[in-house]
Amino acid sequence: CQPCRRGCATCEDDAPCLIQEDRALRAAVLSCQACCMLAVFLSMLVSYHFRQSKARLVLLETILFGSLLLYFPVFILYFKPSIFRCIVLRWVRMLGFAIVYGTITLKLYRVLKVFLSRTAQRASYVSSGRVLKMLGLILLLVLWFLAAWTVGMLENVEKNIPLVIRTQTARGLHFYICGHDRWDYMMVIAEMLFLLWGSFLCYATRAVPSAFHEPRYMGIALHNELMISAAFHVVRFIMVPSLHPDWTLLLFFAHTHGTITMTLALLFIPKFLHAGSPLREEIAAEVYEDELDMRRSGSCLNSSIASAWSEHSLDPDDIREELKKLYRQLEVHKTRRMAANNPHLPKKRSSRRSLGRSIMRR
Template identity: 30%
Template sequence: MTLAVVEEMCSFEKSRKCFKNNGETSQYDTSFTCLPCAPGCTTCIDDRPCILTLNWVQRSIVLAVACIIVGFIPLLVLFTVRYRNVKLFLGSWPGESHPDVHLALRCRDQVATSVSERYPTRRNAAAKWASPSLIWCSRLAVEGRLVMRAASPVLLRIVLLGAFLLYCPMIVQYFEPSPLTCSITIWMRELGFSISYGALLLKTWRISVVFRVRSAQRIKISDTDLIKRLALIVLIFGAYLSVRMVIGRPQIVNGVHSNGLRTKQCSWDVWDYCAAIAELGLLLWGIRLCIVVRKAPSEFNESRFISWAIYNETLLSLFLNITMFFLQSPSNPDLLYLVRFIHTQLTTTVTLTFLFGSKAYLVYKYREREHPQTTINRGSKYTAAP
């Protein structure tokens, strides 16, 4: 029985005239009341719901875990500030009988292998390429390096800022979807991705430029230079988001759950595919950089950990986009929320673990303090010199 039929019957019954029966007035008109349908229902025969109720218990647990993990970001920022002057002689790694000499020789052999593979017949070019790298190896082993300074603490904090933005969608998506929450989620995701992974890719790009120089020309790429290039990447993503908010602002669409109940979810259209392609393009460029620097000597193996993070993000982002495509119908908002949470932890959290886990291990196990006055205003730079 449809709602229109029910309303027609009620109207007919209410229009009946009172009549006398055994000297009493009939109360039939006031004995029944037509109840409204459940919210969101266009037709109904009873009070059963038509819209899926979100699993708030599950969502609350997921949100609580996400907030706990986000709480570690300020601690990591404090870590980069407090231990910025911790100096580590790389020879203090365990297993080295004469650490400084052995490390220099190992670094030299690694450079020599890379040179011979790249220039098998050009000795002059090989010598020019290897000269700055061998100088770097020697200084690295003998003088030691500041763990945080060598990793560019400013860029590390920028990565943490991007990671914080990548965590924020979990807070926004906790609530029922609306055009505002859908828009905020997109802004947080794209800006966080461009900031965090843009900084990591530029750090890798700097290593590739310095250690692939083909001449004895001196090259300096400071943190400021990288920040300028990072600003350009973020600006491009910001321009895309601005255009999308004007032309293709996300809307709320109705889906159908497997049990037949209707659901509300953010639209997934061509704009989302464009963003996914842009992210994939940036990550593929990062994979190319990782392949280039795979044999280049790097302080504290940072380039290796960054490479692992980029490979991990690329594979899991492909998995997420494929999953989002198939989870649009039948719709399950609680499952989508859980999938996004797992994806965030397997990408952003794993990236931070790669990036800061090794540094925390080095700082707490093999450290030697350097006087703070000798490290003031010494911005991190990679230099290739003759």
């Protein structure tokens, strides 16, 4: 009698019992993934170059770093599953998701906070540093969850509850995968709830004017992630336990590029298209701020008149003062619009820049 093939407890012939992987297909997928990761890394270098003159691009660098983590699951799935790889798979997914979509959602929150200010004065601006601090709080929560999950998994391994399980296809061929438990369902639910909150912010900021329609692109990215990830997780939990490892690798590959690659394209292509025209970008940004100021002044005027009418204390002087503020905002808005539509006109230097230049001359 000849010995059974590797992985077969019993056999009747020389038929294999373990999955035979397509090495050429897996190598092609890995090569494509490596090229994408290299492109992301080069984009980080380009973004850093522009950040020397545009400090707000630090948030885009953060998104690039998070996307780099989200590209790693395909690399991990290329190799045979192990306890270490199964743990790292969850870590890079959760951290990358929190960094990328946490930054996008917080940027939408910043736009919403400025736009919905009901005071006549300019709302306190949420700087990039403050956004990073809020993102740090989200990451601390994610790290706490992942640490608790890791400790629980290691305790299960000590109790002989395997993290890597053996399963089989419909044809009876065996292979090994990282097992799923209730923690994985909790991770998916947390991701979906976070994306739904981002969807609410997209709806709330749908009327906010923007120079390059950035809130619109961020909204498309969030909804794209929500729909594709929902379908992906359904397939992952139902079909992957009996799906060929090559198809599982392709599934994760398609999910990665359908979500994170699309997100990067939506966020960075408009930025790089306008990177070569700093003057027009500067003018458009000022128009954007003036539009926000005008909207806030209009909202403040409406609320002030409504409040005065409800209290039967209409004061003509107060209404006249509010109208003057609104007229000033309209005049500034008209001037900025004229400058934006006619970039050949000389741009008036702001007082702060003139003061800065005079100090430098001294």
